[in-house]
Amino acid sequence: MSVGVNGSGAAIEYRNVFKAFDVPVLTGVTLSVEPGEMFALFGPSGTGKSVLLKTTIALVTPDRGDVNVGGESVYFGGRDALERIRRMVGFVFQYAALFDSLTVFENVEIGIPEETLKRMGANEVAHRVSESLELVNLDPKQVLDKLPSELSGGMKKRVGIARAIAGRPEILLWDEPTTGLDPVNTAAIERLITQLSDELKVTSLLVTHDIEGGLEMCDRVAMLEGGRLRFCGLPDDFLASNDPVVKAFTDRKAATAALDTLEIT
Numbered sequence: 001m002s003v004g005v006n007g008s009g010a011a012i013e014y015r016n017v018f019k020a021f022d023v024p025v026l027t028g029v030t031l032s033v034e035p036g037e038m039f040a041l042f043g044p045s046g047t048g049k050s051v052l053l054k055t056t057i058a059l060v061t062p063d064r065g066d067v068n069v070g071g072e073s074v075y076f077g078g079r080d081a082l083e084r085i086r087r088m089v090g091f092v093f094q095y096a097a098l099f100d101s102l103t104v105f106e107n108v109e110i111g112i113p114e115e116t117l118k119r120m121g122a123n124e125v126a127h128r129v130s131e132s133l134e135l136v137n138l139d140p141k142q143v144l145d146k147l148p149s150e151l152s153g154g155m156k157k158r159v160g161i162a163r164a165i166a167g168r169p170e171i172l173l174w175d176e177p178t179t180g181l182d183p184v185n186t187a188a189i190e191r192l193i194t195q196l197s198d199e200l201k202v203t204s205l206l207v208t209h210d211i212e213g214g215l216e217m218c219d220r221v222a223m224l225e226g227g228r229l230r231f232c233g234l235p236d237d238f239l240a241s242n243d244p245v246v247k248a249f250t251d252r253k254a255a256t257a258a259l260d261t262l263e264i265t
Contacts, residue, residue: 010068011035011171011203017055017065025051026062027227038197038204040214042238043224044249049207050094050175052224056205057086057173069171087113090169090202094176096160098148104159105144108132111166132162135199136192154185161192165200172197174206178213186210190217211250215239223249 010032019026025048033039043049054060055067058074067074070088072081090111098107108129109117117125130140136158148156157177164172174193178186190213197204208214214221215235222232223246231238231246239250 009035011037011070012056012205013068014052014055015066015068017052017062017067019048019051019055019060019062024227028065029224029227029229031222031229031232033203033205035203036201037220038194038206038218040206040208040218040221041224042208042211042214042221042249043230045209047224048227049224053173053175053205053207057089057091058082059091087115087167088169089171089173090164090167092161092164092172092174092177094179096148096156098156098159098163100148102147103144104133104146104148104151105129107148107159108163108166111163113167116167128166129162132166133159135165135196136162138162153180154188157181157185157189158192161189161196165196168200169202171203171205172200174204174208176207176209178208178210186213193217225249 012033014029014031017026017029018024029048029052041049041052051060055062056069056074062075066076069085072085074082074085077085099110102110105126109125111132112120112125112128120128129144133140133143138155138158143151143155143159148159151159161177177193178189181189190210193204193206194217196202206214206218215238218235220233221235221238223230223238225245231241231243238246241247241250
């Protein structure tokens with residue numbers, strides 16, 4: 001089943017993507033994300049959301065199919081095309097994925113493409129790193145020399161985001177950016193995602209388990225189920241869907257949210 005492909009001009013286009021490990025994970029996903037769009041991808045655990053996201057910059061290679069980014073093929077465009085694509089894309093990893101032995105400055109600096117770094121002086125690099133930290137509401141003077149072990153969970157997430165935007169990408173990929181955070185920090189990170197997407201004028205593809213936050217932030221949403229695309233459309237249509245699989249997913253999330261508000265006595 002192909003859902004939501006708008007043809008040429010897409011910022012990201014997944015074309016009949018298949019991937020299996022011990023068992024099939026993606027079984028023919030076709031999906032497009034338009035330039036400037038904020039797009040959320042939902043689905044139960046194990047449905048291949050993060051795997052699909054990683055195929056965008058060849059962190060995972062599909063068994064069949066292709067991904068196009070900015071009109072270039074990730075898998076058939078050659079090494080030069082892949083390098084250009086990777087310079088266009090910032091990736092926010094689940095749990096931040098910071099390097100433990102590197103300072104905050106060094107972790108963020110890694111986000112600047114090597115080719116760009118060669119053209120920058122030390123002062124320019126320092127300015128870019130500080131600017132990236134300020135964009136995620138961290139004070140460079142307080143965090144630049146710290147190691148990840150000295151940061152809170154929310155701060156680690158912000159440093160991971162700063163690294164992703166340090167190269168000034170055109171596309172941001174967000175892999176479960178609020179996983180492991182309390183409700184206050186979850187709300188803060190979701191506000192930051194919206195703020196950065198607006199300020200930096202980027203295309204954002206967000207893999208998330210947080211339906212409520214994703215629906216509020218995003219222009220369109222999709223749902224993966226059983227390795228295939230089950231739904232793609234507007235947030236209101238997702239909530240109003242009569243598809244029994246979609247309804248079961250949204251109702252379960254609503255029930256969980258309701259239970260979380262109950263006071264245990």
